[in-house]
Amino acid sequence: MYVDNKPEGGLVFNTWNIGSCYISSTQANGLIDTVFREYELTAQQAIKEFGIENVSDRLRKTSESKPDSKHRFIHAIYPRDSKEVKGEEGRRLNKAMPFASVHLEVQAKHIVKEGGYNEFPCVVSRFRKLPDSFYGIGQMALALADARTCNDIVKLTLQSAELSLGGLWIAQNDGVINPHTLRIRPRAVITANSVDSIKRLDTGQQVDLGLDLLNHFQAKIKRVLMSDQLTPVGSSPLTATEVTARVNTYRQQLRSCIWKTTSRISTRLIRTCLVLMSS
Numbered sequence: 001m002y003v004d005n006k007p008e009g010g011l012v013f014n015t016w017n018i019g020s021c022y023i024s025s026t027q028a029n030g031l032i033d034t035v036f037r038e039y040e041l042t043a044q045q046a047i048k049e050f051g052i053e054n055v056s057d058r059l060r061k062t063s064e065s066k067p068d069s070k071h072r073f074i075h076a077i078y079p080r081d082s083k084e085v086k087g088e089e090g091r092r093l094n095k096a097m098p099f100a101s102v103h104l105e106v107q108a109k110h111i112v113k114e115g116g117y118n119e120f121p122c123v124v125s126r127f128r129k130l131p132d133s134f135y136g137i138g139q140m141a142l143a144l145a146d147a148r149t150c151n152d153i154v155k156l157t158l159q160s161a162e163l164s165l166g167g168l169w170i171a172q173n174d175g176v177i178n179p180h181t182l183r184i185r186p187r188a189v190i191t192a193n194s195v196d197s198i199k200r201l202d203t204g205q206q207v208d209l210g211l212d213l214l215n216h217f218q219a220k221i222k223r224v225l226m227s228d229q230l231t232p233v234g235s236s237p238l239t240a241t242e243v244t245a246r247v248n249t250y251r252q253q254l255r256s257c258i259w260k261t262t263s264r265i266s267t268r269l270i271r272t273c274l275v276l277m278s279s
Contacts (some may be wrong), residue, residue, distance in 0.1 A: 001123040003272050011276060016122075023124055023134050026079055032124040032134065033099070034078045038106075040070045046105075046112070056108035072106040077122060089118065119275035123268045143224040150217045157210030163202070171198040226253060 002014045016037055024034040043063035046055055052063075062069055078100055086096040094101075097116030105112050126136025140147075169184055171177050174193040182190065182198075192198050238246075251258075 001125075001269070003121050003123065003269070003276065005276050011273060025134055030129075030134065032122070033120050035075075035122045035124070036077075037075045038072060039075065040072055042068050042070060044068065046071060046073070050103065050112040054112045056105055056110040056112075058108050059105060073112070074104045074106055076100070076102045076104065077117070077120070079120075080116070092116075092118070119272050120268075121272060121276075123265055123272065125265045139225055143221045146217045146221050146224070150214060150221070153210055153214045153217065157214065160210060167200045168202045169198060170201050172196075 002016055004012055004014075006012050016035075020038050022036040023032050025032050027033060041049065043059055044067040046059060047063055052060060059071060062071075080096075080098060080100045084096065085098050086092065094115035097118055099117040099120055101113075101115040101117060101121075102111060103113040104110070127138040129136050166184060171179055171182055172193075173179055174197050176191055176193045177197055184190075190198060
């Protein structure tokens with residue numbers, strides 16, 4: 001999540017796709033303080049965002065003929081060297097703040113905007129970290145193998161259903177039937193030497209086994225994601241005491257997740273918002 005000041009006042013919150021971001025840390029505790037994000041703008045949007053005098057000559061010429069053409073940019077946010085941070089806090093220029101903000105036009109390798117932040121403006125949430133890596137994984141990573149198995153089961157079940165409905169056929173190459181062009185399909189006329197030249201081999205396949213396996217793995221995924229614990233049991237109305245007891249049970253089950261969210265996300269988010277509002 002990216003947090004910044006609005007030009008007209010207030011704060012703006014943007015959620016960046018983690019797939020378009022590179023994250024890293026220069027701190028011993030591993031807290032993220034470096035984010036490189038790749039994004040796209042049209043030539044017209046880039047000129048309006050950065051100014052026609054700040055973009056490259058190539059983009060300026062492209063905007064005249066193809067204003068809707070897409071161009072790649074990189075937004076780099078990283079801590080500046082302590083020697084580059086100058087001035088008193090609250091009175092520093094953008095290019096002398098503790099965290100640098102650089103927008104780069106990728107193809108032209110041209111800096112279109114350079115600024116800075118007093119506080120790191122990004123909040124990076126990680127449910128759990130990968131070993132020896134700054135990147136994290138969520139609860140779904142534990143169920144990823146089962147999800148892929150479900151996809152394979154659905155594919156095989158559809159193939160079994162197609163085989164059961166369409167059947168497996170055998171045809172005699174008697175000079176009349178061409179085995180290379182023969183295809184069983186609705187409203188088709190098949191020319192054969194005799195009715196015994198072509199016949200069905202199978203009697204239909206059972207596809208219930210695939211559905212049973214699919215239900216098994218789907219229930220397993222729900223257990224990993226803890227959604228089966230959060231689903232109310234039964235359809236009868238609950239009393240206030242039962243609701244309170246179940247809520248307390250859910251809190252105990254999700255305590256570790258909530259603690260991580262509070263310590264790693266909320267703390268950073270509140271601190272960033274306070275610094276931006278006071279600056």
